[in-house]
Every structure is written in structure tokens, then in C-alpha cells.
Amino acid sequence: MTARRILLTAAAATLFALPxxxxxxxxxxxxxxVNLSAIGMFLAFxxxxxxxxxxxxxxxxxxxxxxxxxxxxxxxxxxxxxxGDYMSAATLLGLSSxxxxxxxxxxxxxxxxxxxxxxxxxxxAERLRNLxxxxxxxxxxxxxxxxxxRTFAAIGSLTVVCFYLIVQMVGAxxxxxxxxGLDYNVAVIVVGVLxxxxxxxxxxxxxxxxxIIKAVLLLGAGVxxxxxxxSRFGFSLEAIATSAIASHKDGVxxxxxxxxxxDPVSAVSLSLGLLFGTAALPHIMMRFFTVPNAREARKSVxxxxxxxxxxxxxxxxxxxxxxxxxxxxxxxxxxxxxxxKLIGGGNMPVMHLAKALGGDLFLGFLSxxxxxxxxxxxxxxxxxxxxxxxxxxxxxxxxxxxxxEREEMRVSKIASLVLGVLAVVLGIAFEKQNVAFLVGLTFxxxxxxxxxxxxxxxxxxxxxxxxxxxxxxxxxISAVTLVILSNxxxxxxxxNPKPIFPxxxxxxxxxxxxxxxxxxxxxxxxSASARAERDAFEDQxxxxxxGIGAAAAAKH
Amino acid sequence: MHSPANTPVYERVRRNPKFQELVxxxxxxxxxxxxxxxxxxxxxxxxxxxxxxxxxxPMSDGSVLSVGFPIGAGIIILSWLLxxxxxxxxxxxxxxxxxxxxxxTLQ
Numbered sequence: 001m002t003a004r005r006i007l008l009t010a011a012a013a014t015l016f017a018l019p020x021x022x023x024x025x026x027x028x029x030x031x032x033x034v035n036l037s038a039i040g041m042f043l044a045f046x047x048x049x050x051x052x053x054x055x056x057x058x059x060x061x062x063x064x065x066x067x068x069x070x071x072x073x074x075x076x077x078x079x080x081x082x083x084g085d086y087m088s089a090a091t092l093l094g095l096s097s098x099x100x101x102x103x104x105x106x107x108x109x110x111x112x113x114x115x116x117x118x119x120x121x122x123x124x125a126e127r128l129r130n131l132x133x134x135x136x137x138x139x140x141x142x143x144x145x146x147x148x149x150r151t152f153a154a155i156g157s158l159t160v161v162c163f164y165l166i167v168q169m170v171g172a173x174x175x176x177x178x179x180x181g182l183d184y185n186v187a188v189i190v191v192g193v194l195x196x197x198x199x200x201x202x203x204x205x206x207x208x209x210x211x212i213i214k215a216v217l218l219l220g221a222g223v224x225x226x227x228x229x230x231s232r233f234g235f236s237l238e239a240i241a242t243s244a245i246a247s248h249k250d251g252v253x254x255x256x257x258x259x260x261x262x263d264p265v266s267a268v269s270l271s272l273g274l275l276f277g278t279a280a281l282p283h284i285m286m287r288f289f290t291v292p293n294a295r296e297a298r299k300s301v302x303x304x305x306x307x308x309x310x311x312x313x314x315x316x317x318x319x320x321x322x323x324x325x326x327x328x329x330x331x332x333x334x335x336x337x338x339x340x341k342l343i344g345g346g347n348m349p350v351m352h353l354a355k356a357l358g359g360d361l362f363l364g365f366l367s368x369x370x371x372x373x374x375x376x377x378x379x380x381x382x383x384x385x386x387x388x389x390x391x392x393x394x395x396x397x398x399x400x401x402x403x404x405e406r407e408e409m410r411v412s413k414i415a416s417l418v419l420g421v422l423a424v425v426l427g428i429a430f431e432k433q434n435v436a437f438l439v440g441l442t443f444x445x446x447x448x449x450x451x452x453x454x455x456x457x458x459x460x461x462x463x464x465x466x467x468x469x470x471x472x473x474x475x476x477i478s479a480v481t482l483v484i485l486s487n488x489x490x491x492x493x494x495x496n497p498k499p500i501f502p503x504x505x506x507x508x509x510x511x512x513x514x515x516x517x518x519x520x521x522x523x524x525x526x527s528a529s530a531r532a533e534r535d536a537f538e539d540q541x542x543x544x545x546x547g548i549g550a551a552a553a554a555k556h
Numbered sequence: 557m558h559s560p561a562n563t564p565v566y567e568r569v570r571r572n573p574k575f576q577e578l579v580x581x582x583x584x585x586x587x588x589x590x591x592x593x594x595x596x597x598x599x600x601x602x603x604x605x606x607x608x609x610x611x612x613x614p615m616s617d618g619s620v621l622s623v624g625f626p627i628g629a630g631i632i633i634l635s636w637l638l639x640x641x642x643x644x645x646x647x648x649x650x651x652x653x654x655x656x657x658x659x660x661t662l663q
Contacts, residue, residue, distance in 0.1 A: 104611070104624055108604055111628050115597045118635045121642055122586040122593075241621045255622040256612030257604040264605035271601050294654075295647050302643040309632045539566040545579055546569060546654050548661065 038179050038364025045217075045372045049198065049210045056202035056209065063405050066203035066412060067134040067387045068289040073208055075296035079303025081208045082287050084215030086278075086304070087311050088377040089171035089370050092218070093347040095312070099319025100327070100349040103244070103254025106319055110312045112271045116278030117305035121298060124279055127458050128288040129297035130547040131540065135384075136285045137392040140453050143536035145465040145529070147397050149453070152472050154392035156449040157282040159476065161385035161419070162426060163442040164281070165378060169427025171347065172374040178344035178351060179367040188427040191371075195378045196420035199386060200413045204290060207379045214376040217369045219307060222314045225350075225366065228357040229321035237317070244323040249339065254323070266503045269444075273507030277443025280450035282384040283377075294547050315350075322349040325356045332356075382419045389415035432492065444483065448475035448510035452518055458544060461537040464522045464530040471518025478513050482506035569661050578653045585645055589638050600631060 064070050073081070091113065099106030131139045137153035169188050176187030198206050233239035241255065248254050278284065288297050330336040332352040334343055342348055351370070355363040390412030395403040403411075453472050456463045483489060485501035522530075543549045569575050603610055611624030 104622070104628075107625070107628050108601075111597070111600070111631055114632050115593055115635055118593045118639050118642075119590055121639050122590045126646065237625075238619060238621055245620055252620070253612075255620065256624050257608035264602075267601055267605045268598075271597070275597075295651055298643045298646050302639045305636045305639050309636045313629060313632060538570065539563060542566040542569045542575070545582075546575070546657055548565065548569060548658055 035179060035360050035364050035367075037361050038367050041364055041368035042179075042371055045368055046194065048213070049206075049372075049375070052209050052213075053198050053202035053206040056206035059205055060201075060203040063134070063391070063408050063412075065205065066409060067286070067383070067391060069204040069208055071290060071292050073290040073296075075291060075299030076303055077208070077212055078287055078291050078296065078300035080215045080307065081211040081290075082284060082300055082304035083307035083311070084211035084218070084373075084376055085283055085287065085380050086308050087215065087218055087373070089168060089175065089374045091312075092222075092315065092370060092373065093171055093175070093350060096315050096319040096322065096350040096353075097347045099316050100322045101346065102258060103248065103250065103320070103323070104256050105258050107316050108257060109270075110316055112274045113278075114305075114309055114312055116275045117301060117308065119275065120279045121301040121305070123455070124458075125288060125297045125301050126294040126547075127544040128285060129291065129294045130544050130550045131458070132285070132289045134286075134289060134391045135387050136280075136282055136450060136454060137388065137396075140457050140468070142457065143533050143540050144457065144463070144468055147400075148465055149468055150392045150397050152469055153450070153453065154388040154397075156453075156472060156476060157388040157392075158385055159480070160280070160282055160442060160446045160450065161381050161388070162422065163445055164283075165381050165385075165419070165423040166426045166430045167442060168374050168378045168381070169423055170430055172371065172378075173427060173431060174345050174347055175351070175367060175370050175374070178348055179364075179371070184431055185428050188424050191374055191378060192420045192424040192427070194375055195382050195423070196417050198375070198379045199382045199416040204286075204383060207376070207383050208290060210372075210379060211376045214369070214372045215307065218373055219311060221366050221369045222311055222318070225354055225357065225362070226314045226317050228362075229318060229325070229353065232321070232325065232357065240317070240320050240324070244320050247324045247328050263503070265508065266505065269503055269508030270505040272511060273444040273447045273505045275447075276451045276511065277445075277447035277507065280446040280454055281443075282388065282446075282450070283380040286380070286384050286387065293550075318350055318353060322353040326352040329356060378423060382416045382423070385419045386412045386415040389418075430493070444505050444507045444510065445476070445479045447507045448479035448514050452511065452514040456515075456518060460519075460522075461534055462522050463518070464525040464527075464533050466525045466527070466530065467518045467520075467522025470521040471514045471516075474517040475510050475514030479506045479510035482510060565661060569657060572657055572660060574653060574657050574660075578650060578657065582646060582650045585642065589642055593635050593638060596631060596634070600627065 060066050062070070095106060095110050095113070097106075098109050128136075128139065131142055135154075136157060137150045140153040141149040169191060172191040173184040173187045176182050176190070177184050180187070198210060202210075229240075230236075233243065244254065245252050250258065287300070291297050291300055326332050326342075326349050328338060329352075330338050332343055332355075333339070334341045342352070344351065351363060351366060354366040358365075390408050394411045395401065395408045399407075449472055452475060453463075453468045456471075457468070482501045482503075483506055485499060486504060486506070487499040488504065490496050490499045490501075611622055611627065613623050615621050615623050615626065
């Protein structure tokens with residue numbers, strides 16, 4: 001397929017969505033009248049980002065430009081972009097709604113989301129930069145069997161990308177349903193189409209700048225909303241808490257840990273998944289290849305964790321403020337019944353808070369920003385998925401390094417189109433899920449499949465191809481199986497009465513299993529190739545520590 | 557990628573005492589800081605799971621905000637400050653050492 005045909009297909013998909021856009025859903029429209037300022041601000045963002053994509057397209061000539069923006073992003077820019085990737089709609093809507101619904105438990109969830117960052121910096125960031133080229137599979141297969149380990153690492157990345165795409169698509173559908181009064185499916189299709197356009201034409205340069213702009217907008221919106229919320233309560237956190245206790249059905253219990261994390265096994269498994277899953281998200285790892293050297297890679301984590309930590313604290317204040325402001329206002333509940341079902345679903349407290357505090361104009365602004373957030377994050381995910389397909393599977397494994405840049409670029413563009421279609425289909429299938437828990441599941445798979453092979457390939461000389469494969473497959477199968485058997489899929493999607501796996505987060509079991517299997521099989525591996533792989537560790541170690549040999553990789 | 561095993565350049569780096577020094581010091585810093593974050597966070601999670609009442613305690617008499625909030629915020633802020641500590645040393649002293657090793661090796 002040529003680029004022009006891909007463009008035509010994308011255009012056709014947009015046109016296909018237009019009649020549905022115009023017709024809308026009358027039932028929804030009555031509940032949420034069309035907000036012209038919101039639509040205007042969203043369209044302004046789309047026009048601006050399409051402009052950036054046009055500009056980026058002229059600068060995206062090589063595969064290096066496409067996958068990593070040619071390694072020309074600074075530490076500060078990359079810090080903002082990483083923060084943008086991480087401050088997704090799932091974190092904005094999901095975490096604030098958890099604080100809204102569960103009080104302190106939501107805060108614990110938020111903390112668990114955050115503490116992965118320092119660990120990434122201390123153990124991974126500089127090694128990722130020094131060893132990696134385009135994808136995480138470059139590192140995993142550095143001294144192991146190119147064909148097998150690359151294939152496996154690419155499949156691991158794609159699984160994580162698909163799970164996380166579902167999360168983002170569900171957020172997009174709910175958000176646009178609330179804002180525009182549109183059909184859920186139409187919203188999901190619009191996101192899919194724009195995502196494919198950004199990635200296919202603008203590659204990593206467009207994806208990064210869309211992400212940076214969005215991160216600045218989101219931080220700005222969060223600060224303004226937090227300021228408005230605090231001003232309602234005389235700038236006193238004490239007053240917010242007092243009022244929240246009076247308004248919440250659980251009363252004073254929301255001031256400390258409650259039922260959400262009551263089970264210690266559940267809590268540990270959740271935190272393992274979030275902690276090590278963060279380190280192994282393909283669209284986050286990919287960002288470390290966009291900076292010129294290890295020095296900038298470290299700086300980017302410092303900036304990113306600063307922005308993320310600040311934003312997460314703001315989110316918690318917003319969630320607590322929403323307990324009173326949204327939770328006691330009949331206009332935000334279906335049928336005006338306070339304590340009943342929130343209009344737009346359980347993930348919407350922060351959007352309602354924006355309306356309550358800043359009126360339709362601010363709701364419009366935050367909705368446009370949240371929509372931009374989804375677009376930016378799904379673009380990063382699609383690019384990570386496309387690089388796994390085009391760079392790892394196609395160029396390295398199928399064509400064994402013989403593919404030309406042109407061919408690889410073409411495959412990566414087709415891959416982003418396919419991922420766009422897949423994202424839309426999965427987004428529609430998972431409509432009714434709580435997005436924050438789906439994020440937890442994504443992280444569980446990342447922690448069990450990608451993280452063990454990544455960390456062991458960097459830190460353990462004894463790792464062999466057989467060990468990495470066996471452990472990775474054990475991690476993938478166990479994590480996916482446990483997710484399917486857990487409440488989120490087994491009961492909610494498949495309509496069974498009771499979950500077979502009682503916990504939300506599989507990481508404690510699946511990640512441990514992956515590590516154990518990897519280590520045992522590696523130790524038992526006495527083949528000649530295993531010996532060569534162990535011997536190659538010393539050179540890999542020098543490069544991972546000093547970056548000697550990596551600088552050249554970034555240039556071409 | 558594609559680097560042949562035990563290339564002379566990497567062999568020269570390995571024999572450089574400064575490289576051993578760099579690896580030892582930077583690894584120690586990374587491990588100590590990781591341990592601080594992980595021990596802090598998992599201690600907190602253990603309290604959440606096994607002794608949640610400790611976090612329900614009010615910050616002061618007459619306050620409704622529990623001690624859990626400043627403790628949680630403290631974990632986020634402290635973790636971030638530690639990334640600053642690591643970046644300061646890794647991008648300062650350790651980067652200078654790395655640059656020296658690279659110069660000595662490639663000249």
C-alpha cells in the first residue's frame with residue numbers, strides 16, 4: 001500500500017464518521033447540550049496539531065526520524081513528553097474518580113503510580129539510552145538470539161500497547177459522549193483516525209510535540225482548577241477534608257486506608273505491577289531513545305517525575321474537592337438523584353468539577369485538553385506498536401536486516417493504520433470498564449513480560465536466549481490468563497458470576513513466575529550459544545555504563 | 557548492536573581502573589537510592605494493608621486531615637528529590653569520569 005492510499009483510507013474513515021457526528025445521539029444531546037466553546041477549543045487543538053504534523057512530516061525522512069525524532073529532543077522537552085505520556089486521560093479521570101469514590105485509597109493508588117519513576121532513573125534510564133536504538137527489543141536482543149528474542153519482545157510490547165490502547169479509547173469514548181453528546185462508538189472512531197494521521201505522517205517528531213503541548217495545557221488546566229477548588233474552601237485543605245467527610249457516604253473513613261486495598265496480597269501485587277510495569281511500558285521506554293545521550297536521559301526523568309508528582313498531588317486535591325462540590329450537586333447525577341449514578345459514568349467527577357467551578361467555558365477547555373491527552377497518548381502507543389512491528393518483526397526478524405529504509409517506513413505506516421483499526425474495535429468492546437483498573441492490568445502484563453527480560457539482560461550475565469524465552473512466555477501466559485480469570489474480564493465482560501482469580505493485579509504471581517523460570521532455564525542451558533551469550537555480557541556492560549558505541553548509533 | 561564479542565575497545569575500557577571506580581561508585585549510589593525508595597514505599601504499603609488505623613490518626617487534635625495525607629505526599633516529594641540527587645551526581649562527577657574514560661580509550 002502506498003502512503004497516498006493510506007492517506008485516502010484515513011480520509012475515508014473520517015468522512016465515514018462525519019454523518020454520525022452530525023446526527024449525534026438525541027438522547028445524549030438532551031442530557032448534555034452541545035458546548036460550542038468546547039468544540040471550538042478542541043478544533044483549535046486539532047488544527048494546531050495537524051499543522052505540527054505537516055511540519056514534522058517534512059522532517060521525517062529516515063527511520064531514525066520516524067522512531068526517535070533523530071535523537072534530537074532535549075532532556076527538558078523529553079521530560080515534558082514523558083510526563084505527558086504518563087499523565088494520560090486514564091490518570092486524570094481514573095485517579096481523580098478513585099479519590100472521589102474511595103478517598104484515601106485513591107491517594108494510595110496514586111502514590112503507587114508514582115514511585116516507579118525514581119527506580120527507572122536509578123536502574124534503567126542511562127542503560128536504556130546507552131544500549132537502545134529504536135525499541136526495547138534492541139536491548140533485550142543485544143547479546144541474545146536476534147530472531148527469537150526480538151520476536152518475543154515485540155509481541156510483549158504489542159500486548160501491552162493493545163491493553164493500554166483499550167484504556168485510552170474507553171476514556172475517549174466516555175469523555176466525548178459527555179462533552180459532545182455523541183455516540184460512544186463515533187468518538188472512538190474519531191480518536192483512532194486522528195491517531196493514525198499523526199503517527200503515519202509526523203512520526204516521533206509530531207508525536208513528541210503533540211505530547212509536549214498537551215502536557216503544558218494539562219498542567220495549566222490542573223493548576224487553574226486546583227486554584228478554583230481551593231478558593232471555594234478558603235484555601236484550606238482542612239476545610240476541603242471537613243466538607244468531604246460530611247458529604248461522603250463513608251464519612252470519616254475516607255481519611256485513611258479502607259476497603260480498596262484491604263487485602264495485603266492484592267495491595268502488594270498491585271504495587272509490584274505499577275512499580276515495575278511503569279519501567280516496561282514500550283511507549284515510555286521509547287522516549288529514552290529520542291534524547292542525544294545518557295546525560296539528557298537522566299535529566300528527562302528528573303523533569304518528568306517532578307511534573308508527574310506535582311500533577312498527581314493536584315489530582316488528589318481535585319478528587320477530594322469533588323466529593324463535596326460534585327457529590328452533593330443533583331445536576332451531576334442521572335435523574336438528579338444525589339448519590340446515584342453520575343452523568344457520563346464513574347470516571348467523570350473531575351469534568352463535573354470543572355463545570356461546577358469554571359462553568360461551561362472551563363468544562364470546554366478541560367474537555368478539549370483531556371481529549372488532546374488521549375490523542376497524544378494513543379499516538380505514542382501506536383508509534384511504539386508500529387516500531388515493534390516494522391523495526392523488530394519486519395526489518396530485523398523477517399527481512400533479517402536486509403529491508404531498505406523505505407520498505408521499513410512503509411511497513412511502519414501500514415502497522416500504525418492496523419493498530420488504529422484494532423484500537424477502535426477493542427475500545428468499543430471494552431466500553432463498560434473502569435479505566436483505572438484496566439491501567440493496573442496493563443501494568444501487570446508489562447511487569448511480567450517485558451520487565452524481567454529487560455532487567456536481567458542488563459544486570460545478569462547468566463541470561464540466555466532459552467531462559468529469556470521460557471520466562472517471558474511463562475510471564476505472558478500467566479499474566480494474560482490471570483487477567484482473563486479476574487473480575488475485570490471474567491465477570492464484567494464474560495458475565496460469569498464469580499472471578500476464578502480473586503485479585504485485580506496479577507504481577508505478584510506472574511512476574512515472580514517469569515523471573516524464576518528465566519533464571520532456572522538459563523542456568524540449565526549449557527549450549528554453545530548460551531556460552532557465547534554469557535561471554536558477550538562484558539562488552540554490553542561497558543557500553544551500558546559508558547555509552548561508548550552508542551553515540552554513533554544515534555547519528556544515522 | 558552487532559558488536560563482536562570482546563572487542564579491543566571495550567577490553568581497554570575494562571582494564572581502565574577509572575572504569576572500575578565509576579561502576580562501583582555509581583552502582584552504589586543507584587542501589588542506596590533505590591533501596592530508600594523501595595523500603596519507604598513498601599513499608600507504607602505494609603502499613604496500609606496491616607495497620608491502616610495508624611494512617612487514620614488526625615494530624616493534630618481537632619484536625620480532620622489524617623497523618624496519611626502528609627505521609628503520602630512526603631513519599632511522592634521525597635522520591636522526586638532523590639531523582640534530583642541521582643541526576644546531580646550522575647550528570648556531574650560520574651559524567652566527567654565517563655568522559656575521561658571515553659577520551660582515554662578512543663585516543
